[in-house]
Amino acid sequence: MDVRGLEALRAVRSQGGVTGAAAALHLTPSAVSQQVAGLQREVGLPLTERVGRGLRLTPAGEALADAALDVAVALERARAAVDDFAGSPVGTVRVSAFASGAQLLLPALLSRVAAFDGVDADCTDEDVAQDEFVGLTDRYDIVVAHRPDGSRAWAGVRAVPLLREPLDLAVAPDHPFADRPGVDAAELAGQRWIAVREGFPVWSVLAVIGEASGAEPRVAHRINDFHVAAAFVAAGHGVSLLPRYTFGGAPHVRLVPLTGVRAGRRIDALLRPDRAERLVVRRVLDELREVAADVVR
Amino acid sequence: MDVRGLEALRAVRSQGGVTGAAAALHLTPSAVSQQVAGLQREVGLPLTERVGRGLRLTPAGEALADAALDVAVALERARAAVDDFAGSPVGTVRVSAFASGAQLLLPALLSRVAAFDGVDADCTDEDVAQDEFVGLTDRYDIVVAHRPDGSRAWAGVRAVPLLREPLDLAVAPDHPFADRPGVDAAELAGQRWIAVREGFPVWSVLAVIGEASGAEPRVAHRINDFHVAAAFVAAGHGVSLLPRYTFGGAPHVRLVPLTGVRAGRRIDALLRPDRAERLVVRRVLDELREVAADVVR
DNA sequence: CGCGTCCTTGTAGCATCGCTGCATGGATGT
DNA sequence: ACATCCATGCAGCGATGCTACAAGGACGCG
Numbered sequence: 001m002d003v004r005g006l007e008a009l010r011a012v013r014s015q016g017g018v019t020g021a022a023a024a025l026h027l028t029p030s031a032v033s034q035q036v037a038g039l040q041r042e043v044g045l046p047l048t049e050r051v052g053r054g055l056r057l058t059p060a061g062e063a064l065a066d067a068a069l070d071v072a073v074a075l076e077r078a079r080a081a082v083d084d085f086a087g088s089p090v091g092t093v094r095v096s097a098f099a100s101g102a103q104l105l106l107p108a109l110l111s112r113v114a115a116f117d118g119v120d121a122d123c124t125d126e127d128v129a130q131d132e133f134v135g136l137t138d139r140y141d142i143v144v145a146h147r148p149d150g151s152r153a154w155a156g157v158r159a160v161p162l163l164r165e166p167l168d169l170a171v172a173p174d175h176p177f178a179d180r181p182g183v184d185a186a187e188l189a190g191q192r193w194i195a196v197r198e199g200f201p202v203w204s205v206l207a208v209i210g211e212a213s214g215a216e217p218r219v220a221h222r223i224n225d226f227h228v229a230a231a232f233v234a235a236g237h238g239v240s241l242l243p244r245y246t247f248g249g250a251p252h253v254r255l256v257p258l259t260g261v262r263a264g265r266r267i268d269a270l271l272r273p274d275r276a277e278r279l280v281v282r283r284v285l286d287e288l289r290e291v292a293a294d295v296v297r
Numbered sequence: 298m299d300v301r302g303l304e305a306l307r308a309v310r311s312q313g314g315v316t317g318a319a320a321a322l323h324l325t326p327s328a329v330s331q332q333v334a335g336l337q338r339e340v341g342l343p344l345t346e347r348v349g350r351g352l353r354l355t356p357a358g359e360a361l362a363d364a365a366l367d368v369a370v371a372l373e374r375a376r377a378a379v380d381d382f383a384g385s386p387v388g389t390v391r392v393s394a395f396a397s398g399a400q401l402l403l404p405a406l407l408s409r410v411a412a413f414d415g416v417d418a419d420c421t422d423e424d425v426a427q428d429e430f431v432g433l434t435d436r437y438d439i440v441v442a443h444r445p446d447g448s449r450a451w452a453g454v455r456a457v458p459l460l461r462e463p464l465d466l467a468v469a470p471d472h473p474f475a476d477r478p479g480v481d482a483a484e485l486a487g488q489r490w491i492a493v494r495e496g497f498p499v500w501s502v503l504a505v506i507g508e509a510s511g512a513e514p515r516v517a518h519r520i521n522d523f524h525v526a527a528a529f530v531a532a533g534h535g536v537s538l539l540p541r542y543t544f545g546g547a548p549h550v551r552l553v554p555l556t557g558v559r560a561g562r563r564i565d566a567l568l569r570p571d572r573a574e575r576l577v578v579r580r581v582l583d584e585l586r587e588v589a590a591d592v593v594r
Numbered sequence: 595c596g597c598g599t600c601c602t603t604g605t606a607g608c609a610t611c612g613c614t615g616c617a618t619g620g621a622t623g624t
Numbered sequence: 625a626c627a628t629c630c631a632t633g634c635a636g637c638g639a640t641g642c643t644a645c646a647a648g649g650a651c652g653c654g
């Protein structure tokens with residue numbers, strides 16, 4: 001029962017194919033295919049089956065992939081066992097975050113991590129659709145992800161809540177709502193919206209507001225980058241939803257709290273269970289939680 | 298974190314040295330030494346330390362070896378996970394038993410196992426000192442071991458109780474006790490004993506009898522093989538302790554139950570936890586328990 | 595209906611890894 | 625002081641696992 005083969009099988013499952021798995025493992029598709037083939041030869045029954053031009057795990061493959069996770073966890077636990085004796089943990093932690101989350105959290109995280117000798121944090125920004133965050137955990141130790149209030153939790157990974165950030169209505173300084181202490185969702189019918197692209201996080205929050213206002217929101221532009229959206233709002237091209245902590249002090253836009261609906265996003269740290277066993281990773285994760293706590297204060 | 302290295306480390310611990318580990322793993326000492334050295338390079342701190350001409354694990358090595366056991370268990374669980382889909386389990390199970398236990402249990406076990414297609418049991422008889430049974434689990438999947446009543450349990454392995462076998466007083470047919478329904482331990486002072494060698498199982502039972510009779514037992518001969526001991530007894534060279542089920546029907550000796558002391562041995566199956574995860578092993582083990590239950594009836 | 599594209603799988607070649615065999619050095623016991 | 629035992633280092637060789645490339649299927653578009 002080869003560990004490399006098990007790792008490959010897990011990657012095939014979580015990435016949905018040989019090609020994706022190869023990318024996640026920094027290998028060629030051929031290598032991954034051979035690993036899985038070797039595993040099949042060993043167990044004597046098919047672990048994958050072709051579906052269209054991709055492939056999917058058979059029930060046996062699923063069961064084996066589940067077991068493979070436990071193997072990976074046990075291995076990382078072994079590493080952690082010696083780290084306990086090696087004194088302070090050492091190593092590099094790969095952190096990914098969506099753009100606005102990165103802006104909000106990573107600078108402070110890096111400052112804190114810099115205080116630890118031998119601990120490095122490799123940071124990357126990855127903006128992906130809602131359901132692609134989980135897949136990123138194959139490539140990064142910690143994935144900072146966000147999802148709308150009330151959406152269902154992340155599946156198949158360990159999720160550590162970092163903070164909840166309210167989404168405020170962003171308007172231009174000369175907008176009628178600009179100096180109001182709050183705006184009720186019911187008042188928002190007829191506004192022109194700058195929204196994120198469909199399927200991306202916090203997109204569904206707009207649907208909730210639409211329901212509360214009684215009318216389908218008019219989406220004028222699809223902008224994923226909040227800074228670009230803020231510029232659109234500042235120029236009077238419409239209103240938008242912007243995260244409070246990230247854009248609280250931004251010039252040229254005013255943030256007005258929404259009432260009547262619960263609009264916000266939850267920011268979580270996503271980790272694969274095996275990665276979560278690494279002592280360095282836990283250390284960096286602890287700091288990340290501290291940073292998030294500071295933001296809310 | 299290499300699995301082979303972890304396996305080597307565990308073997309070094311349980312066998313007490315590189316040479317023993319190499320034998321258990323069917324490798325050369327050089328290979329084992331290199332594996333452990335590679336592991337040390339990876340973790341960056343010493344896992345073994347020389348003591349005399351052998352070596353011992355450092356605390357870090359102990360911790361890692363413990364974790365390595367969990368890794369092995371997880372790997373075997375993975376194998377078992379696919380076996381659940383493969384239908385009936387298939388494979389070879391290596392069974393070892395001490396001589397009289399082998400005589401008592403293994404023939405019936407083989408008959409039962411023969412009924413399973415694809416399941417093989419490789420049987421071996423291994424007569425070792427009391428504290429060497431545990432080490433045998435590195436070489437065999439199931440080790441049938443015995444220990445006196447009241448001795449402390451096996452350490453570091455999974456132990457499955459099979460049966461308790463009373464030890465009766467064996468005398469020649471013309472011995473004064475031969476036709477008695479029972480003999481009290483207090484009556485045994487002054488008898489000449491045929492005993493097993495020091496350190497071997499059921500040796501300590503004689504000490505208990507000595508205490509009960511008030512006098513140090515006179516040991517005339519040290520015979521490990523019960524059949525040889527029985528022959529000595531039959532020839533009138535002394536009395537001995539023989540297991541009831543194994544020698545119940547033996548000609549030329551009479552078994553007389555002992556009263557006043559609790560004399561018996563416990564027969565257990567010893568397994569390494571990772572081996573115990575294999576479905577075939579569990580299957581054979583279940584049969585072995587059935588065989589043991591039949592013996593008591 | 596045919597073509598291009600995407601994805602997996604098979605093959606050849608090459609680097610690396612892990613094992614064996616042998617030699618060495620240190621510790622023990624006679 | 626010598627023989628013995630044990631762990632370790634080194635050279636050599638076979639096996640393993642990777643990359644690069646090619647081939648075969650399935651999907652979608654014109």
